[in-house]
Amino acid sequence: MPDELIYLDNHSTTRCDPRVADAMLPFLLDSYGNPHSSTHAAGHAAAAAIDEALRQIAEHLGGAKEEWIITSGATESTNLALLGHCLHPRNRKRHIVTAVTEHPAVLDPIEMLRREGFRVTVLGVDANGQIDEGQFADTLTDDTGIVSLMLANNEIGSLHPLKPLIEIAHQRDIPVHTDATQAVGRVAIDVADLKVDLLSCSAHKFYGPKGVGLLYCRRQGRLTRIQPRLFGGGQQRRVRPGTMNPAAIAGMATALHLCTEGLSAENQRIATLRQRLWEGLVQRIPGLEINGPALDSQSRVAGNLNVMFPGVEGEALMLASPQLAVSSGSACNSLDAVASHVLLGIGRSEPQARSSLRIGIGRFNTVDEIDRAITMLADAYEQMRRFG
Ligand SMILES: Cc1ncc(COP(=O)(O)O)c(C=O)c1O
Structure with missing residues (x-):
């Protein structure tokens, strides 16, 4: 990363925490066995490391360790959840419910299913990104096979109270998938408490490595059938075959542990930085507006700021x-x-x-960076307004 760059794009990705990198190294350099080699100690050691990582993941996010499937990231998880569920030969229902503000990792596989003949309802949202409960209940039919709604939005940071919506869906025996990519590591999550059936996320959004993620797939009670999208070895009960990556998985578990440890204090610190950024910008830029929920509401992730700069293109501001x-x-x-x-x-x-512009403040940002970001953005804005 260039020394002088101020990185405030933590919804796009986060820096891998050095403690995460340290936890990964032994599996790259020493304990490099294939976790699926059952004939020697090198394989056993790698398998044990994955088992321990899954135990930690289940401890932090809930569920049983057998219910967590390792993937290459949230995009693979959402595709496996949605295509795997809807295209399973025993799942005959042909209606899908989602929302307009979902990420392309959800909207695109659903669009692919629509082209395959599924009927899709895309719910609208209010100015804070929230779905109306009554409208949601009204869209469910006897043919609804799955609901997919995100826990936190990647652009406006809105946090969605999914629990009542999941209850409504479950009353009709409809499974719910949530894209929790922007929520994991930022808010406390317990899949058992949420009662969600499928949950997707990516480690690189919470200071872990890229190329690894999770799909939670409930195995108790309601049966969430998933048809594999990949075929090969017998790994991960054949739902997601292929050699697992012990270094990345150990890193992801460590990253999750670090996020959970000091979550509320860290969120407080980040929210204070965001407030400083907002106040600094609004002082110098008249008419600046927030997109999405109010900053002091509980329904916005701590580090997210999405702001509208009157009369100036966001792209031009970034170039400047x-x-x-x-x-x-x-x-x-x-x-x-x-x-x-x-x-x-x-x-x-x-x-x-x-x-x-979308701004994402994270673990490694400092007060000094926020103050410099205010100056850079406000100077660029003023210059663009002055010289057109
Ligand atoms: C809400 C949301 N879902 C899914 C994804 C896809 O994650 P990945 O690119 O790690 O597969 C992202 C990444 O930006 C995201 O923000």
């Missing part, structure tokens, strides 16, 4: 502040240069969406 890493939407959308579907979904117009 090259020492600042922020974004104008999800990292996936930034490949397409389209206005954020999340901001349009909460009722912003296209020009308003294009004038917005």
Whole structure:
């Protein structure tokens, strides 16, 4: 990372915590056995490390360790959950319910299912990104096979109270998948308490390595059948075959442990940095507006700030502040240069969406960085307004 860069794009990815990297190294350099080699001690050691990591994961996120499937990241998890469930030969229901502000990792596999003949209801949201409970209940039918709703939004940071919606779905025996990619490590999660059936996440969003993630798949009570999407060895009960990566899995478990340890104190610290950033910006930029829930509400993740700069394109502001890493939407959308579907979904117009920036404050950010970010953004904004 260039020395002078201020990294405030922690919804896109986070820096791997050095303690996580330390936990991974032994499995790259010394204990490098294939965890599926049952004929020697090197294999046994790697298998034991994975078992211990799964135990820790279940301890932090709930459920039994056998209910956690290791994947390459949230995109694979959401695809396995949605395609694997809907295309299972014993799941005959053909209606899917989701929401307009979901990530492409959910919307795109659902779109693929729609092309295969599934019927899809995409729920709208209010200005805070929330779904109306009554409207949700009304969309469920006897043919609804799955509901997929995220726990935290990746652009506006809205936290979604899914528990009552899950209860409503369960009353009709409909399983619920949640994309918890932006929630894991940022808020406390217990899959048993939430009663969710399927949950997806990625380690690199919570200071772990890239290329590894989790799919929780409930095995008790309601049966969540998943048809594999990959075929090969017999690993992970054949639901997700392929040689597992002990270093990445140990790193992910360590990352989760570090997040859980000091969660409320860390969230407090990050929320204070966000408040400082907001106050600093709004003092210098008249008409600056927040997209999504109020900063002092409990329904927004601590590090998220999404702001609309009146009369200026977000892309242009970023070009004018090259020492600042922020974004104008999800990292996936930034490949397409389209206005954020999340901001349009909460009722912003296209020009308003294009004038917005997403800022994600994280573990390694400091007060000094926040103060420099205020100066950079406000100077760039003033200059652009002055010289058009
Ligand atoms: C809400 C959400 N879901 C899914 C993903 C996909 O995660 P990954 O790219 O790690 O597969 C992301 C990443 O930006 C995300 O923010």
